Amino acid sequence: MADRGFDLESRLETLEENDLKRALSPVDRVAEHGYFAEPSGGELPVLETAEALVFASNNYLGLTDDQRIQDAARQAAATVGTGAGASRLVTGDTMVHRDLERQLAEVKGTERALAFSSGYAANVGTITALEPDVVFSDELNHASIIDGCRLANAETVVYDHCDAASLRSKLAARAERAARDGREAADESWLIVTDSVFSMDGTVAPLDAICDAAEEFGAWVMADEAHATGLYANGGGVVQAEGLEDRVHVQMGTLSKALASQGGYVAGSAELIECVLNDARSFVFSTGLAPPAAAAASEALHVARHGGARERLWENVAHLRDGLESMGFEVWGDSQILPVVVGDRRDAIALADGVRERDVVAPAIRPPTVPEGTSRIRVVPMATHDRNDIIACLEAFRAAGEEVGLL
Template identity: 90%
Template sequence: MADRGFDLEDRLRTLEENDLKRALSPGDRVAERGYFAEPSGADLPVLDSAEALVFASNNYLGLTDDQRVQDAARQAAATVGTGAGASRLVTGDTLVHQDLERVLAETKGTERALAFSSGYAANVGTIAALEPDVVFSDELNHASIIDGCRLAASETVVYDHCDAASLRAALEERADRAGGGTADESWLIVTDSVFSMDGTVAPLEDICDAAEEFGAWVMVDEAHATGLYANGGGIVQAEGLEDRVQIQMGTLSKALASQGGYVAGSSELIECLLNDARSFVFSTGLAPPAAAAASEALHVARHGDVRERLWENVAHLRDGLESMGLEVWGDSQILPVVIGDRRDAMALAEGIRERDVVAPAIRPPTVPEGTSRIRVVPMATHGQGDIVACLEAFRAAGEEVGLL
């Protein structure tokens, strides 16, 4: 009988041969520092003896370790329950979910918001529910956006990264097709606002200008911006574009120190997603402790000083890295130190790790060949001594491997 299964050993061997095989390395906590285990496969992990500084997390404001956020999660678990128990359209909707969505809508300047079980579910569910005829997508958009376009069976037109001129040219070409016979099509422009691997920021105002000229809608993924900019919002809020962006999406799992995703927009948009987004309708609701933690984290981001402390750390770290002659990309809290060769990047990351700083190498296929990098991200909770220790680790490791 023919074997119609899968050769998993060959797949794993190929990953190893190409230096692409990855493994889990659990830590004892999610914070600016912690103890980490060596990859252990199916064995029980054994934590290393040395505490390491973490400069690789999306926990930008350091709020996973904040007592107020933890207390909110505990209170929700004790009062409402540890899980939603069902889809929110059945019995899984609670006042904790409603409160979170109210605060999100207020922060994002929209009529309503809707919380999903993950950011991935929010992107895939929203795009698939809208079923746009054509999606114009930045070439570096997140995988969940790409998968949403596939699920919606939309024709996808990719434009150059953060290039409004390239987008406009793509819109013009589509409008001219078949002598203007595209008037009945629905068009959606989708972009991240802050790109997670490059740290770049999309030119949202120029994108909105192009969209309005051609009658397209704009959807912005604020996963790596929510909580960090004006009044705890994202780039949309920083640039005052709430009335020009029809769909604002984001996550609760990064700066908001929890789990889940959200979409914010008009009441009509949210009502449609409530009924048509399969990733919402057919998923158990966000766990109440996660919703409560995110709501409290958003309150802290809006009314505390954590955002200011983050940006001070970002400026100090960028200045220090560039003063060594390292090439640092990006315009956000994400600081990609571009090395180029993948083996050089991996050697530098290993040297940094030996000095108790966690900042892994990012290499192809995650990023293009020749642009391997160390993705460095400070947190608001890093002290000045932590920033100095990170810079010293870069300098020592860089000299050791011959990059400085």
């Protein structure tokens, strides 16, 4: 009988040969310091004795172990329950969800917001619910945006990364093509989708220029604020920092990064939210976000808006960037994400290993996650790192960089 199964052993061997095989390494807590176990493979994870500094987390404001956020989650679990129990369209909608969505809409400057069980589900569900005929997508957009375009069966036009001129030329070319085919512009729906902060490059999309191009051609704009929500003006994202609430039609984001919880959201007009609520399969057919997660995100958003965590984060970012660049490292980006670009994947792995030996966790990012020749260490401080933590990170990079021969 023919074997029509899957040769998983060969797949794993290929990954290992190309330095692409990954492994899980449990940590005792999600914070700026932690004890890590050896990569998976044994029976029970045994934590190492040395505490490590974490400079690789999306817990940007360091709120995952904040007592106020933990208390909010406990109270929601005790009062409402540990899980929603059903789709929110059945019995899984609670006042905790509504409070979170009210706050999100207020921060994002929109009429309404809708919470999803994950950021991935929010992107896929929103794009498929809109059913765009054509999507114009930044070449480095998140995988959930790419998958949303595929599931929506939309014609996808990719433009150069963070390049509004490239976007405008793609819009013009598509308009000319429609005119040649005898179609009116109103016959098609166009959606421009971009991350606002790109997670691997740390770059920030030129949203104002993107909105200019969109308005010239009558397209809608959707901004994925996953790595920006909570970090900018009034706890908002880049849209709020640039005052573009009235020009960006769809604002998406996550609750699992700066807001120290789990889940995603979409914010916009009341009509947009009603359409997404009814037509997004990833919302309709998913159990609602767990009430403790919703309550934690709601409290974290309050802390982000009214506390000093944002200011502390940006101070740490500036200190770390200046230190790395002064050593001679090439640091990309314009945000809290600081990619230290090495180039060769083996050099990146060696640098990450050297840093890890000095009790700083900042793993290497290499192809296929990033393009060939741009392997890097993605360095990310938290608001809760103190000055000594930043200095320790810099010293680890200096010593490891000299050891590997990069400095």
